[in-house]
Amino acid sequence: MPARNRRLIAVVVLVPVLAALALWAFAWPASRTAPRDLPLGVAGSPAAAAQVERQLARHEGAFEIHRYADEAAARDAIQDRSVYGAVVVTPQGPELLTASAAGPTVAQFLQQAVAQQAAAGGAQVETVDVVPTPASDPRGAVLNAAVLPLALAGIVAGAVVTLLGLRGVRAVLALLGASALVGAVAAGIAHSWLGALGGDWWAEAAVLGLSTAAVSGAVAGLAALVGPAGTGIGAALVMLLGNPFSGATSAPQMLPEPADAIGQWLPPGAGTTLLRSVSFFDGAAATGPALTLTWWAALGLGAVLLGSSLRARKTGSEPTPDRREPSAVG
Known part of the structure; x- marks a missing residue:
């Protein structure tokens, strides 16, 4: 079968499969929302x-x-x-x-x-x-709506760093810088402009930036270790599991098992829980989600450095073409 036909069949089959996965990931927990313990x-x-x-x-x-x-x-x-x-x-x-x-x-x-x-x-x-939402956002719509843009920002940052060919320390600095800016911009919009967050501005910006770094580091780290497919794997993990299983629109205990646990181990769910704690509860119960985000960011950025080191070692170990010295003319 010609390669062109194989690619056509792959597209025809993969698109419905991805659509079915996305529908399942978003519709299943939404249709089973109910309190569980x-x-x-x-x-x-x-x-x-x-x-x-x-x-x-x-x-x-x-x-x-x-x-x-x-x-x-x-x-x-x-x-x-x-x-x-x-x-x-x-x-x-x-x-x-x-x-x-x-x-x-x-x-x-x-x-x-x-x-x-x-x-x-x-x-x-x-x-x-006892702990109400801000008067400017009584339904908590802003925090719920922030999950998807932050996830997309992290995916885009990781993908752009990979596509630009940044490696090693330069890639890590680019990811950290982009995440810090995303955190500041997001806090400026959600806290300063919309008034939807009620905690310390700098703490909220740090949480939003750490959430972005966790996603961008994971995407770029997977790409550094397994190649371009890593970008797709990281993006799918965040979008098809992290986002719908985050519990942002309700609570983890309102999701069916095992979505409740999976969501809190992924950056979107941990970031949402941490942002609620920092914004409205003076940091109560923040240790768990903060450690989860830190581990994702650290492992992702570590994978970026490791992938760069392995690539450099592989390149350095490749044999160079033999160069014959010109024979002396007697």
């Missing part, structure tokens, strides 16, 4: 808390219940990102504490679930948003 606090007297816990247990597998002595302890747990919300039993009736900044979708679900339980018992629930 979602951390939720219950505070109040032992008897009242036990009754609430039994009522919540009717949502089989939905909640992971944490007991707290009083409302103050429950509020601290929410601000520490140990739970997404808490039901506090008071003499006046049940009170629901939420944190829309941790995920507006989760806060909305908790309101519906707890209100249903209370309505069945003839009570009304007062809802208090």
Whole structure:
């Protein structure tokens, strides 16, 4: 079969396969969004808390219940990102504490679930948003929308460095410089202009830059080790798994298994979790996602240096053509 026909068949087959993979990656978690062991606090007297816990247990597998002595302890747990919300039993009736900044979708679900339980018992629930989203972005749309552009910026940076033939230290410096600029620009737009982030500007810029470096380093590192195919592998990993499994539009505990765990081990998911912690929770629970991003960036940039070293060693070990000295003329 001529090579031209083989290429035609490859395109005809591969395009539908890629489309099916993309549809599966984005549609499957979206269609299966539901709470799975979602951390939720219950505070109040032992008897009242036990009754609430039994009522919540009717949502089989939905909640992971944490007991707290009083409302103050429950509020601290929410601000520490140990739970997404808490039901506090008071003499006046049940009170629901939420944190829309941790995920507006989760806060909305908790309101519906707890209100249903209370309505069945003839009570009304007062809802208090302990850590709200900014007034300029009440639905958290900006943070959700930032995941894809940051992933694309990292992929483009890694691909451009590879296409320009930058290697070794020069490639690493280019990737770090581009990531730092992306972080500053993204923080300028999301924080300074749109007012969608509420933490320290420099910390947010650092998180956004580190997220970009994790992606760009992975793409460029794979390309340095395995060749041009590495760019496609890195881009597919980020776009087909990292982006839809990030939990940005809800929470990791709202995704089906194993998407919840996979997403948090990839840069988009870790970056989203870290940005929420830095922007709204004073850095609470930031260690895990920060280490994940750092490892991705370090391994990716290390792969860039290693690939350059291997290429230089291979080039240096290639035999040079024999050069015969001209014979002396007697």
